Amino acid sequence: MKNTAAELLDLWEKYDGNSEKILEEHVDLGYLYALSKARENLLEWFPFQPGKKILVDGADCGSLAGLFLQKGLEVTVLDDSADQLAFTKTRWPKAACIQGRLSGSLEALKGRTGKVDYICIAGSLEEEEEARNRQIKNARKLLAPGGYLFVAADNPSGLKHWAGAPKEANAIGRKRLKKLLEKGQKDQRGELTMYYPFPDHKLPTEIYSDSWLPEKGDLSGAVISYDYPEFLKAETGPSYDMICEEGNFREFSNSFLAVWRKGGWEE
Numbered sequence: 001m002k003n004t005a006a007e008l009l010d011l012w013e014k015y016d017g018n019s020e021k022i023l024e025e026h027v028d029l030g031y032l033y034a035l036s037k038a039r040e041n042l043l044e045w046f047p048f049q050p051g052k053k054i055l056v057d058g059a060d061c062g063s064l065a066g067l068f069l070q071k072g073l074e075v076t077v078l079d080d081s082a083d084q085l086a087f088t089k090t091r092w093p094k095a096a097c098i099q100g101r102l103s104g105s106l107e108a109l110k111g112r113t114g115k116v117d118y119i120c121i122a123g124s125l126e127e128e129e130e131a132r133n134r135q136i137k138n139a140r141k142l143l144a145p146g147g148y149l150f151v152a153a154d155n156p157s158g159l160k161h162w163a164g165a166p167k168e169a170n171a172i173g174r175k176r177l178k179k180l181l182e183k184g185q186k187d188q189r190g191e192l193t194m195y196y197p198f199p200d201h202k203l204p205t206e207i208y209s210d211s212w213l214p215e216k217g218d219l220s221g222a223v224i225s226y227d228y229p230e231f232l233k234a235e236t237g238p239s240y241d242m243i244c245e246e247g248n249f250r251e252f253s254n255s256f257l258a259v260w261r262k263g264g265w266e267e
Contacts, residue, residue, distance in 0.1 A: 004030040005061050005083040012090055034061035038203040042122060042152060042257065045207065048073055052117035055142065057102045057135065058124025062088035065095045068120075076113055078102065101126075103135040106142070115144040122152040123201060125170045132170075136180055140190070140262060149260040152201040153177060158254035159243065160199065163236055174256060181260045193259045194250070198222075201255035208249070216245040 008022070008031065015021045019035040033039070043064065048054075050072025056065060059079035065088060068075045075095040079085050085097040098112055102119075103126050119139045126132040139149050154168035161167050172180070174194070181192050197204035198214075199222065208214060219240035243252050 002030060003083055004034060005059075005081065005087040007031075008034060008061060009083065009087045009090060012087065017091070033202050034063055036063075036203060038205070039063040040067040041204045041207070042197055042201055043067065043120070043150060046150075048118065053113070053115075054118035054120060055102075055113055055116045055139075056120045056122075057139070058121060059084035059088045059097070060123060062091045062095070064120060064122055065092045069094055073118070076116070078109075101135070102138045102142075103131040106138045109138070109142065113142065115147075116142055117144050117147045118150070119143060119147070120150045122150065123154070123168065123170075125151065125153050125172060127170045132180065133183070136183075140260075143262045145263050147262045149181070149258075149262070151177070151181065151256075151258045151260070152197065153256050153258075154201070155253055155255055157252060158200070159236060159239055159252045160254045162239070162252075172256075174250060174253075177256055177258055181258055190260050190262050193261075195257040195259065196250060196253040197255045197257050199254055201257060204255075207257065208253070210250070213247075213249050214240070214244050216241045218244065 011022050011026065023031060023035055044067060048068070048071040053074045053076070054068050056068070056075065056077045059077050059081070061084065062077070065075050065077055069092060077085065077088050077095050077097050078100055080099065080101055082099065085099060088095060089097045100109065102109070119142065121135070121139065126135050143149060154171035155173060156167050156171040157173055178192060178194070194210060196208040198206040198208060220237045222236060222240060243249055
């Protein structure tokens with residue numbers, strides 16, 4: 001199994017931390033997802049408050065840690081992989097790195113992080129239902145009142161998958177994702193807002209929402225997801241036109257970004 005973090009750790013030293021040079025001389029989709037600045041488009045728009053604390057569950061080679069540091073946040077990254085943590089720490093020395101995941105022991109984490117203002121789970125939802133439920137439950141418990149939980153996930157019904165792009169192992173449908181985040185709200189009140197990164201959550205160029213959805217013609221020429229196969233099983237342009245015209249973009253969006261706020265949007 002490919003160990004992208006370990007490979008990048010060696011390349012980072014060889015290229016003296018020049019991520020653009022690494023991408024220029026090493027054509028690799030894993031490297032692109034890890035190092036591209038476009039990854040930050042997922043949450044660059046969000047009005048983070050400097051000085052607040054964010055917990056990132058799943059290092060993903062530090063792909064979003066740099067954005068959070070730039071926003072003035074105190075960043076803690078969780079991951080089970082020592083290689084992931086090693087590369088993230090090398091890339092972003094100011095980020096605190098802890099081995100473990102939110103699906104593990106909450107008490108062990110509480111002692112090291114305390115309450116946090118933001119939690120990000122981007123492409124790192126647990127695959128098994130029990131672990132995933134525990135991950136979200138622990139995330140909500142660690143959030144301070146008024147804190148935000150961000151969950152980005154692949155949609156197994158996304159149009160790119162009908163065209164032949166591979167599904168992520170932890171993909172989850174819109175209905176199941178909403179149910180996961182709204183579960184147990186009698187004890188932990190909150191409000192959920194759904195967004196739709198396009199072409200996907202890994203390298204988004206647009207972030208749609210329930211109040212701003214694409215219309216027929218907006219995505220006609222869209223074949224810009226990097227994991228499309230050489231030969232498509234479906235024509236994405238005409239398909240997007242039909243989906244948008246029928247008002248079904250949300251169901252066939254390639255990815256979701258769910259934002260849950262503890263206690264609702266207004267205090």
